[in-house]
Amino acid sequence: MATITEMNETVEMRIGKETYSLPVVTGTYNEKGIDISQLLSQTKHVTLDTGFKNTGSTMSSITFIDGAKGILQHRGYPIEQLADQATFTELMLLLLNGELPTQQELSTFEDNLKAHVGLKGGLKRLLDAMPENTHPMCMLSVMVNALPGFYRANLDSWSDEQVRWDSIYFILANLPVMTAYIYRHHHRLAYIDPDPSLGYVENFLYMMFGEVDEDVADALDALLVLHGDHEQNCSAATVRVAGSSHVNLFSAIGAGVNALWGPLHGGANQAVLEMLEAIREDGGDVERYINKAKDKDDPFRLMGFGHRVYKNYDPRARVIKKYVDRVLGKLGKEDPVVDIAKGLEKAALADDYFSSRKLFPNVDFYSGIIYRAMGIPVDMFTVMFALGRLPGWISQWAEMRTNNEPIGRPRQVYIGPATRDYVPIDQR
């Protein structure tokens, strides 16, 4: 359960001659939430908040974001420290269990993951049936959503503790396998089966490219940590709502995969690289594209900029930007879009349109440059985001089920036609 102080505060709401008292909950960092869970029964009113910009859906103890200050913490640990010092499998256990693991706990966890590595042949045949030019996120959605068909023993992935952890180990262990198989199929390359003797990230790189570059493995581990969780983002909220129907874990994750694909969410990392390439091919005129992004009549948006919660620099983007020069230098690679990205950032941050709306680079602005330097193609970037976000999705799902939260079913305000009688078609 989230750490909240006693409900010793209330707010008053006056509707007509009636005054209603609503409890206020206080979070760890003194954030305030007005509990409206009894509002409809008390006042016959619902609230309206399209896009949930002002609405909390739950109390959670997994991730804390202070959007104004650009702070991100997982279970109280700052993201900057986790990115620099924790491994991705350590972060998985921190998100899932709430504490950093001991070496023994981590070794046991990693052994459990290795014991679950491997997909039934039918899933490979399912992937083989997909046209090679299918978008990798579509392929990932097909494979994840097909899991209940191949692993029927995992359908009740909550009530039985052993089945629950078997399901968690299985999907954490095999999303890298699916990702690598998708990349190989997409590029008409033979699959490289997992080598369980390798570490989590090393094994993924081996299945992708047939070799492991330790510098790439270190940088990728940090990138995956940076994508681990992000409280109630679009895809995590989707996993929670889907999971609240008590569907199995694999199907709830499949819903999250589909939500992440959107260019306003996880699909932005692909959209950023495509944008940078378009600007480069168009002569690199940064000012022209800044003006396009500001023009309300132009559909162009500065992808990788802006955030629903951060009204400051996304702390993940700050860390990733630090890795850009380091990784490209270590790999001896240069990317002409790096200067374009830095030029866009500089121009945008100096422009009143962006600063007045508190639009800063987000996690997607620089991440694709590093993925590409690692040899990962642009249309695989969002699958990489899913790989990083998986432990966060699972943790959010588990917290929702642990707290026995009700099925997610928002209300609405109806503004359609009033009651009217049916008119037979020959009289219309």
Ligand code: SDX
């Ligand atoms: C992720 O939620 C999360 O935590 C997500 C995420 C995670 O880890 O899970 O952090 C990952 O999804 C990061 C965001 C990736 N998406 C992009 O980079 C796409 C580009 N960004 C935007 O589409 C937008 O900023 C959103 C979708 C991220 C946020 O949209 P909001 O909160 O609904 O804000 P908005 O669209 O209402 O924008 C407010 C104003 C508007 O202008 P006005 O109507 O006030 O004049 O800012 C403008 C917008 O037009 N604006 C932009 C802009 N983003 C917002 N203008 C130009 N370029 C942009 N990128």
